[in-house]
Amino acid sequence: MVGKTIFFYLFTLFLSLFLQIISRNILSGFTPNFLLLTVVSVSLFRGALVGEFFGFGLGLLSDSLSLNPFGSQAFLYTLVGYLAGRQNGKIDVESSVAQIVLVFLATLFYLFGFFLLLTFFSPGEKKLILFPQIFLNIFFTVPVFWLLKKWFNLWSPRR
């Protein structure tokens, strides 16, 4: 059972990475952050502990595929996973409004956090571009959350 659960989360991790890469190839320019959406939804549905570990793992893999300072994505996704997971049980996770608000806040947090980390740990000029990313993330929130919920139900019945 534990093995199956670990396998499920690892598979979800690699699947979300795969989707992110595909979306970057198809949509040149700004793309939604599927990794962030996945971390938020996993945290919201499964709690803080699962969310932070999931975020950490996803962040490490994302760091290894990018030119960002290694550990930056892991740091941010861990924090997002923990904070979003803290809302599990406190808000109505099925509500689209709640999901959108949470994603909006998570995106803001992520972008500011990333900007700060780059300022301290990466040389060169930095720019903070908010709107395209926020808008795209919000736009894809409901479908991604819906799909992931179905995905969770497929592998294990909802607690």
Place this chain on the structure above:
Amino acid sequence: MFSLARARFFCFLLLAISFLFLNLSLRNRIQELKFFFLYLASPSSSLATKIFLHGENLSKNFLLQLHLHEENRKLKEKLKEYIHLETLSKEILEENKRLRVILRFKERRKYNFLTGQVLARDTQNWYNSIIIDKGSLAGIKKDLPVIVLEEDQEGLLGRISEVFPTTSKVLLLTDSLSAVVGYAPRSEVDGIVEGQDRKELCFKYIFPEADLKEGDLIVTSGTGGIFPAGIPIGEIVKIEEKKNAPYKEAILIPWIKFSHLREVLVITE
């Protein structure tokens, strides 16, 4: 409460590890760790890239297909057009050749003639008559002889049987109503050449002792007042000697090709 404390503990632990990676990001060990995670993540990225490239190729191929289909359609239309133009061009060249032959013939012959184009031919009576585009307004009269030029040599076609203001009907030699006085120059034999409503002509009323052979040329004799003398009619292909008949007959193949009539010459004088 316990799970929350646990979550908090692990959160701090993971953040500390991430922060450590951030601070030591340029160190060799961290780079090795990065490569390890890159290796783990590579199946996802390579699969995603392969799928994307395949999809890109598919869409490109699809668009190319559409483009090629459209281009193919346009090229086929152009090809039809060019085939038509080529056919037309060939016809014009052939007509030009025939008209040049007529022009050369005109320059060296003694009689006057009018050139007419074949307008119509009755498919039910292919060997009977044709309509040409010259009539009384052009100077055509009834019973005028009509010839055709083939490879610079004239051959008898028939005679004018009906005249209208702008067209005329030509009674062909092959019509059963047609009769011409023929002459075999080699054996100096006269006879009547009659049509049989088919390709072959019949050379009749030949004396039994006439020295005729297959291959002999039969021309117009000039008697009768309609046809000038010396115009080739046909070539003997068979001689028939009928029992109890005072005359013999010969079958002729006409000098001209009745299947290929385009321009005709009407001898006016």
